[in-house]
Amino acid sequence: AQSVTQPDARVTVSEGASLQLRCKYSYFGTPYLFWYVQYPRQGLQLLLKYYPGDPVVQGVNGFEAEFSKSNSSFHLRKASVHWSDWAVYFCAVRITGNYKYVFGAGTRLKVIA
Amino acid sequence: GPKVLQIPSHQIIDMGQMVTLNCDPVSNHLYFYWYKQILGQQMEFLVNFYNGKVMEKSKLFKDQFSVERPDGSYFTLKIQPTALEDSAVYFCASSPRLGGHAEQFFGPGTRLTVL
Numbered sequence: 537a538q539s540v541t542q543p544d545a546r547v548t549v550s551e552g553a554s555l556q557l558r559c560k561y562s563y564f565g566t567p568y569l570f571w572y573v574q575y576p577r578q579g580l581q582l583l584l585k586y587y588p589g590d591p592v593v594q595g596v597n598g599f600e601a602e603f604s605k606s607n608s609s610f611h612l613r614k615a616s617v618h619w620s621d622w623a624v625y626f627c628a629v630r631i632t633g634n635y636k637y638v639f640g641a642g643t644r645l646k647v648i649a
Numbered sequence: 650g651p652k653v654l655q656i657p658s659h660q661i662i663d664m665g666q667m668v669t670l671n672c673d674p675v676s677n678h679l680y681f682y683w684y685k686q687i688l689g690q691q692m693e694f695l696v697n698f699y700n701g702k703v704m705e706k707s708k709l710f711k712d713q714f715s716v717e718r719p720d721g722s723y724f725t726l727k728i729q730p731t732a733l734e735d736s737a738v739y740f741c742a743s744s745p746r747l748g749g750h751a752e753q754f755f756g757p758g759t760r761l762t763v764l
Contacts, residue, residue: 570752579653580755626692635747636682636694636705
């Protein structure tokens with residue numbers, strides 16, 4: 537069955553440090569993958585999306601993600617975290633056919649000084 | 650960018666009552682979705698809707714649930730009657746088309762508390 541796992545429920549990083557948020561997916565076929573961010577009291581905002589092609593995808597606000605078929609992963613990275621990145625991050629795979637999204641449980645990112 | 654609005658942001662009701670959650674999708678979008686997120690758990694697909702009809706629903710979409718979008722107004726999720734296990738945050742989403750490079754745009758969610 538299709539699934540998305542975000543193994544880290546909470547991550548704390550210092551401002552200016554690098555960041556990696558992990559995402560593993562289980563999907564038969566070629567996945568379409570997404571990272572969304574949710575700020576308090578706001579909807580999900582798209583950070584970046586992967587469609588079959590270049591495995592490294594650039595997103596907004598300096599985020600990027602790398603697709604790995606061999607590892608079934610789509611990890612999110614940022615070279616230098618800013619305090620405004622404090623939010624919850626969701627990884628999702630889109631299901632071919634009905635186009636619903638299957639989400640991970642989310643990773644809550646905290647940024648400290 | 651395009652925004653999906655949800656009204657209300659928080660709803661508290663007694664078990665057994667009816668509740669309607671309202672979603673104002675992006676204006677030119679044609680496909681609509683509801684997702685449910687219980688506190689601390691994953692967001693899960695409930696239903697998608699197009700051209701006045703439910704396209705697909707998950708096992709979470711119980712018989713007490715219904716959706717509609719009368720005359721291009723709000724896309725609504727109605728629960729009648731509500732149960733304690735319906736307490737969750739409900740997210741609405743819309744997209745202009747299926748597949749391709751179309752993405753879903755999400756609202757901020759409605760937190761439903763059933764007492």
